[in-house]
Amino acid sequence: xxxxxxxxxxxxxxxxxxxxxxxxxxxVMLYISYVAIIVESRVRELHPSLEEAALDLGAxxxxxxxxxxxxxxxxxxVAGWLLVHAVDRRSRAVRVPVxxxxxxxxxxxxxxxxxxLEPGDECACDLYRRWSRWA
Numbered sequence: 241x242x243x244x245x246x247x248x249x250x251x252x253x254x255x256x257x258x259x260x261x262x263x264x265x266x267x268v269m270l271y272i273s274y275v276a277i278i279v280e281s282r283v284r285e286l287h288p289s290l291e292e293a294a295l296d297l298g299a300x301x302x303x304x305x306x307x308x309x310x311x312x313x314x315x316x317x318v319a320g321w322l323l324v325h326a327v328d329r330r331s332r333a334v335r336v337p338v339x340x341x342x343x344x345x346x347x348x349x350x351x352x353x354x355x356x357l358e359p360g361d362e363c364a365c366d367l368y369r370r371w372s373r374w375a
Contacts, residue, residue: 241266271328275320282316 245258255262286309294304 271324274324278320279316282313
C-alpha cells in the first residue's frame with residue numbers, strides 16, 4: 241500500500257503527503273473483504289420478490305434500495321463494522337506504513353514496544369509471546 245502511494249505521488253502528484261486520508265484508504269482496502277463476505281451472505285438470503293414488489297408499486301431503483309434493501313442488510317453492515325473494529329483494534333498493519341514522515345511522538349510510541357530477539361530466544365514464538373504481553 242505504501243509503495244502504491246509513493247508511486248502515485250511520483251506519477252500524478254497525489255497524494256502529496258501521506259496522512260489520515262491515506263490511512264483511511266488503507267483501512268478500507270484491507271478490511272472491505274470482511275464486510276463484503278458478511279453482507280454477501282445476507283444479500284443471498286433476500287427474496288427477490290421484495291424488490292420486485294416495490295418496483296411494481298412505482299418506486300425508483302434508488303428508492304427501492306434505500307427503503308427495502310438497505311434496512312434488510314443493515315444488520316449485516318453493523319456486524320461487519322463490529323468485526324472490522326475488533327480486528328483493527330489489535331492491528332498496526334495499516335497505520336504505521338502509510339504515514340508520511342514519522343512524527344517523533346509516533347516513533348517513540350512504537351519503537352520502544354517493538355520486540356527484539358534476545359540471546360535466550362529459540363524461535364519466533366518467543367518473540368510473539370513477548371509482543372502479546374506488550375500490545
